[in-house]
Amino acid sequence: MIIGRDLTRIYGMGAVKVRALNGVSVKIQKGDFVGIMGPSGSGKSTLLHMFGLLDRPTSGTILIDGVDAGTLDERARTQFRLRRLGYVFQDYALVPELTAKENVYLPSMARGMTAQECTLACSEILTLFGLGNRIHHLPGEMSGGEQQRVAIARALVNRPTLLLADEPCANLDSQNSKIILDLFQRLNRDLHQTIVMVSHEEWHKKYFDRIISMKDGVIEEEVNRSEGGELTPSP
Numbered sequence: 618m619i620i621g622r623d624l625t626r627i628y629g630m631g632a633v634k635v636r637a638l639n640g641v642s643v644k645i646q647k648g649d650f651v652g653i654m655g656p657s658g659s660g661k662s663t664l665l666h667m668f669g670l671l672d673r674p675t676s677g678t679i680l681i682d683g684v685d686a687g688t689l690d691e692r693a694r695t696q697f698r699l700r701r702l703g704y705v706f707q708d709y710a711l712v713p714e715l716t717a718k719e720n721v722y723l724p725s726m727a728r729g730m731t732a733q734e735c736t737l738a739c740s741e742i743l744t745l746f747g748l749g750n751r752i753h754h755l756p757g758e759m760s761g762g763e764q765q766r767v768a769i770a771r772a773l774v775n776r777p778t779l780l781l782a783d784e785p786c787a788n789l790d791s792q793n794s795k796i797i798l799d800l801f802q803r804l805n806r807d808l809h810q811t812i813v814m815v816s817h818e819e820w821h822k823k824y825f826d827r828i829i830s831m832k833d834g835v836i837e838e839e840v841n842r843s844e845g846g847e848l849t850p851s852p
């Protein structure tokens with residue numbers, strides 16, 4: 618479903634250049650639950666931005682269902698993001714002036730759902746995430762973990778075909794992290810939801826079917842879960 622070929626992303630075209638991605642080739646299949654791991658600054662968020670068509674590579678190609686994303690105009694890229702993508706940003710990217718419910722409302726409204734459908738979907742998903750009593754709170758009136766859960770709810774409200782989540786548990790305690798990861802696992806197993814998730818936590822590994830380890834802008838290692846459940850390096 619997504620194929621990245623020889624992707625590079627160089628930031629700062631002046632004197633100081635940062636090679637955030639330095640030749641990454643990767644394939645994400647429908648129904649995958651992939652973890653992207655690696656040290657800070659290794660290019661994980663940059664790669665996730667590429668998958669979400671939030672950024673363009675300096676060189677290399679991204680194919681989405683066989684279509685070269687580089688040939689799509691901004692309108693087509695926006696349509697892809699609206700219709701097919703759920704994205705949890707590392708810094709949440711909630712709109713500070715809008716309540717939890719209104720933040721979740723945005724993508725469903727943009728998709729043309731009726732006000733009644735939006736209200737119902739938003740209340741349902743916020744309650745599912747234990748935020749039933751926070752729906753009228755502004756982001757500034759919520760804890761980091763609560764804001765993070767609003768951001769996850771917003772990413773899932775449209776039932777995206779592709780969920781990209783950048784450290785979605787970074788501000789959650791282990792109990793709430795487990796709730797989110799168990800939910801992701803259920804979505805993946807029962808509805809074949811494709812998920813690509815960035816994580817720093819060793820214990821998250823048991824949820825992933827495949828782990829891409831990044832270092833200095835390249836894939837250092839890729840491991841797959843075998844039938845028996847163990848993680849083994851890809852050839």
Ligand SMILES: Nc1ncnc2c1ncn2[C@@H]1O[C@H](COP(=O)(O)OP(=O)(O)OP(=O)(O)O)[C@@H](O)[C@H]1O
Binds near residue numbers: 637
């Ligand atoms: N907008 C930008 N301008 C210049 N350099 C950038 C920019 N965004 C990221 N970088 C650099 O690119 C490299 C990769 O950044 P990226 O955010 O992808 O790392 P990461 O693996 O997600 O790290 P973390 O675990 O800290 O979130 C880093 O060295 C970072 O400083």
Ligand SMILES: [Mg+2]
Binds near residue numbers: 661662663783
């Ligand atoms: Mg990051």
